Amino acid sequence: MDSMADIKQTFFQECDDLLGELESGLLDMEGGDGDSETVAAIFRAVHSIKGGAGAFGLDNLVAFAHIFETTLDEVRADRLEATPDVLSVLLRSSDVLADLVRAAQNDEELGEEVTTGLVEELSAFVGEKAGAPDEAAAAGGEDISFAPLGTAIDLDDVFGDLDSVEESQRFIIKFRPMPELYANANETVLLMRNLAAMGEVNVACDESQIPTLDVLDPEGAYLSWTITVQTSNSEAELLEIFEFVEDDCTLEIKSEELPDDTIEPELADDETIPAEEEASHTDVEGGKDGVTSGDNTADKDNVVSLAEKKEKPTATAQASKEKDTSDATIRVNLGRIDRLVNLVGELVINQAMLTQGVFDAGLERGDSVEAGLEELKQLTREIQDSVMAIRAQPVKALFQRMSRIVREAARATEKSVHLVMEGEMTEVDKTVVERLADPLTHMIRNAVDHGLETSETRIANGKPAEGTVSLTAAHRSGRVVIEVCDDGAGINRERVRSIAIEKGLISEEDKLSDSDIDNLLFMPGFSTVSKVSNLSGRGVGMDVVKRAIQAVGGKISISSQPGKGSTFSISLPLTLAILDGMVVDVAEQTLVVPLTAIVETLKPMPSDIHDLGAGAKVISIRGEFIPIIDAGISMGYRTEPTDPLTGVVLSVETEDGARAAVIVDSIQDQRQVVIKSLEENYGHVDSVAAATILGDGRIALILDVDSIIDRGGSAVSFHENSLAATG
Amino acid sequence: MPLSVLAVDDSRTMREMLRLALTEAGFEVSLADDGEHGLEVLDGMAPNVIITDINMPIMDGFGFIEGVRRSAEHRVTPILVLTTESAPELKMRAKNAGATGWIVKPFDKDKLVDAIKRVAA
Amino acid sequence: MSREDIKSEDGRIILTSVLDLRAAAPLTDELLALRGNDLVIDASxxxxxxxxxxxxxxxxxxxWAVAGHTIAIFDESSAFSEAAAxxxxxLSQPETIENETCH
Structure with missing residues (x-):
């Protein structure tokens, strides 16, 4: 960290964390789980954002954070009850605060209309207390007992021109410290030194109050001073020296040799502190002794919080320990982690090559080298897992963004929606998490907009007026499954079917199963809404969602029950860097087929193969006819199709359920391979998803199953065939 | 010998800003995340000046100041409160807890440095 | 006052290096224990x-003055003199007020 620009980066990173804490805290409160620490944490989050924003001169952010904070302070102080209405405004405020942060980060200015409405709503909660931050600061500055400095400086600014700067003035200062001055680590010697730096000083010390040693309080305050200062500094600057001790002393500053037309006499009266001494002294006593002085709420707070603190020292110690172990984090540049991931990938490859090399050299089974290699393999695997874990992030932040989407969608559609989240701590690769944001947003919007019925309809159907959308994440057999579920009307299959016919996606004669119809939603160009609502019409269909999910190696599926709701389920790989693959031979080349795409492998019987003419063949697998694709031809390794009977058939299925039988010559192995992207170096290559390096050092291409199916026949007609066959 | 300063603030941003400003001014800077952490860090060091935020999790600035003042070793170490709160009753509370001085955020670097020098023995 | 003036029967203390608020009470106790004799204080x-x-x-x-004894501070360090100034x-006793350390 060496410059303000870096720190500004830190600030925005911190804002992300704080905004997350803010939202999850507010959601906890909404769910009835919020205690006073939750409210305090929420307040701190907004407060910290405001503080940082102030340091970088982000005035819009400061202004909004201030009114937001003021409202939260009311909640914190139990002066404002966190009713659902209040929480709704607070949640929306947190959304707007996030927008303002984002805008500031991008050096954009958001229009006033973004905040105006909310500022009014927030102000309504706090009554007259709200005000711009500078007003609040001014109010603080006007507090005579603590900071007369503000007023003094202003006067100096206004009248400064009247006195020439060089003109030297003589001030007489009477200064009598109280014991509190010393107890709070202020020191007269330092004050005097600072005064001496301002000009010519003459100090007269009054030692008359000093008692004899036997009755002396060593930490009492017995000395007082009269100081004459000849200085060109202003009175305000003199006062500044005493800024920290004003409440702990009596201070009188008088100016000699005054021009007649100044307002100095008035000033002198104002700044003669003894008049205030009684009052401030009482406050001090009240606070220290824990005696509440009736009208002084600050003292009350003080007493309460002190009492609480004393009651639970072990609890805080506990909390801090937990914090030490579980929350201790370090920020690492992503580039470094990616480099580590790459290196570990190389290590995995190298380890495999080493193993192969050792056995190729004709090593005896049971040799100690074999045991060592086995251990190395184990360690390599563990390192790999640990490195992948570094890139893994809980989906919590992503889910929290969705709660905002639900709120917005609910408002736009005037539906009442409750979002339930589960498994937020489930971890997924960072890149996957990032790329899920858009598809998930769309799915959530769809669930609210299309999935849920209006409250009236729900009530009419005997359902609770408030719809529920649930968002869950879980680990399931080596993959992460994220589900968006609504308790709405379910998919209207009749309508989906008729729309699909209308759009020419299927023909009227096609017989489709329920699941086929549901899957029509994922077809390009399909949209179930006949009227464009506030939310739809954004030009994004479920086909785009599906492609986005496939792009991160995921699958999406849908299930729906009429009247009960729909569930969209996304299944994702834990990492993008490693793939479970089947290593196969095709025309003397080695290829890797992603295991996730393979349904089964089989040796076909002659009776299974059916010739459709024009070189097109299908295979019958348990009564279904599936088109045959020769991997060798798809990849351009050969021009003449191989006899399906001599090869092995891999029955594959794409994410959208399209199936094909891919013919390969033989299967070598099934193993995890490290994915090496080709796109960085070669651009996109049809039919090839990526490459990997095998144990023997050879490079193998990873087959892009979707792509070869697309290329293996006209995708649409194929799809129809497939649907017809399964139906 | 350079003056040593312990700065306690829960905001990473603020800690980094303080580190930058104070290091540039030639101070030796130590940092802590909250009051309790501050007391831990303080154990075993003797800063010339302590700077602390008020609003912090686990242990706030008031608790921290009281903790410092209770310690035999550090009870006379000057403590400057650095916070966005300008409300007089909060200042008074900090004073009663034992704060030496008060600086309102966003801080002016020169003023902060000046204030540190002013209270540093 | 200089070292030559110190009589052997005088009580004598050496001030420690840091005399902040914390040092006030121990110093008081130390001094109280030496009452009854002339005292010399080393401020070096x-x-x-x-x-x-x-x-x-x-x-x-x-x-000490009330009891008819004297206190003499000698070898003031520059920090001590500066703070006193x-x-x-x-810090001279009333009898020696004409002494040039005070004016």
């Missing part, structure tokens, strides 16, 4: 001294 080691410890020293001077305190 003082690196820092605040007003409270000056109060203790001033109180001692007063206490800033505070405008005079």
């Amino acid at each position: 080691k003082v690196e820092r001294i605040g007003a409270p410890c000056f109060q203790v020293l001033l109180s001692a001077v007063k206490t 800033h505070l405008g305190v005079c």
Whole structure:
């Protein structure tokens, strides 16, 4: 960290964390789980954002954070009850605060209309207390007992021109410290030194109050001073020296040799502190002794919080320990982690090559080298897992963004929606998490907009007026499954079917199963809404969602029950860097087929193969006819199709359920391979998803199953065939 | 010998800003995340000046100041409160807890440095 | 006052280097224990001294004077002299007020 620009980066990173804490805290409160620490944490989050924003001169952010904070302070102080209405405004405020942060980060200015409405709503909660931050600061500055400095400086600014700067003035200062001055680590010697730096000083010390040693309080305050200062500094600057001790002393500053037309006499009266001494002294006593002085709420707070603190020292110690172990984090540049991931990938490859090399050299089974290699393999695997874990992030932040989407969608559609989240701590690769944001947003919007019925309809159907959308994440057999579920009307299959016919996606004669119809939603160009609502019409269909999910190696599926709701389920790989693959031979080349795409492998019987003419063949697998694709031809390794009977058939299925039988010559192995992207170096290559390096050092291409199916026949007609066959 | 300063603030941003400003001014800077952490860090060091935020999790600035003042070793170490709160009753509370001085955020670097020098023995 | 003036039967203390607020009470106790004799105080080691410890020293001077004894401070470090000058305190006993350390 060496410059303000870096720190500004830190600030925005911190804002992300704080905004997350803010939202999850507010959601906890909404769910009835919020205690006073939750409210305090929420307040701190907004407060910290405001503080940082102030340091970088982000005035819009400061202004909004201030009114937001003021409202939260009311909640914190139990002066404002966190009713659902209040929480709704607070949640929306947190959304707007996030927008303002984002805008500031991008050096954009958001229009006033973004905040105006909310500022009014927030102000309504706090009554007259709200005000711009500078007003609040001014109010603080006007507090005579603590900071007369503000007023003094202003006067100096206004009248400064009247006195020439060089003109030297003589001030007489009477200064009598109280014991509190010393107890709070202020020191007269330092004050005097600072005064001496301002000009010519003459100090007269009054030692008359000093008692004899036997009755002396060593930490009492017995000395007082009269100081004459000849200085060109202003009175305000003199006062500044005493800024920290004003409440702990009596201070009188008088100016000699005054021009007649100044307002100095008035000033002198104002700044003669003894008049205030009684009052401030009482406050001090009240606070220290824990005696509440009736009208002084600050003292009350003080007493309460002190009492609480004393009651639970072990609890805080506990909390801090937990914090030490579980929350201790370090920020690492992503580039470094990616480099580590790459290196570990190389290590995995190298380890495999080493193993192969050792056995190729004709090593005896049971040799100690074999045991060592086995251990190395184990360690390599563990390192790999640990490195992948570094890139893994809980989906919590992503889910929290969705709660905002639900709120917005609910408002736009005037539906009442409750979002339930589960498994937020489930971890997924960072890149996957990032790329899920858009598809998930769309799915959530769809669930609210299309999935849920209006409250009236729900009530009419005997359902609770408030719809529920649930968002869950879980680990399931080596993959992460994220589900968006609504308790709405379910998919209207009749309508989906008729729309699909209308759009020419299927023909009227096609017989489709329920699941086929549901899957029509994922077809390009399909949209179930006949009227464009506030939310739809954004030009994004479920086909785009599906492609986005496939792009991160995921699958999406849908299930729906009429009247009960729909569930969209996304299944994702834990990492993008490693793939479970089947290593196969095709025309003397080695290829890797992603295991996730393979349904089964089989040796076909002659009776299974059916010739459709024009070189097109299908295979019958348990009564279904599936088109045959020769991997060798798809990849351009050969021009003449191989006899399906001599090869092995891999029955594959794409994410959208399209199936094909891919013919390969033989299967070598099934193993995890490290994915090496080709796109960085070669651009996109049809039919090839990526490459990997095998144990023997050879490079193998990873087959892009979707792509070869697309290329293996006209995708649409194929799809129809497939649907017809399964139906 | 350079003056040593312990700065306690829960905001990473603020800690980094303080580190930058104070290091540039030639101070030796130590940092802590909250009051309790501050007391831990303080154990075993003797800063010339302590700077602390008020609003912090686990242990706030008031608790921290009281903790410092209770310690035999550090009870006379000057403590400057650095916070966005300008409300007089909060200042008074900090004073009663034992704060030496008060600086309102966003801080002016020169003023902060000046204030540190002013209270540093 | 100089070293040559010190008589062997005098009580004698050496001030510690840091005389902040914390040092005031121990200093008071130390001084109280030496009542009844003339006292010499070595201020050569003082690196820092605040007003409270000056109060203790001033109180001692007063206490000794009341009892008819003398206190003499010698070998003042520059930090000690500087602080005394800033505070405008005079540590000489009333009898020696004409002494040039105070004016």
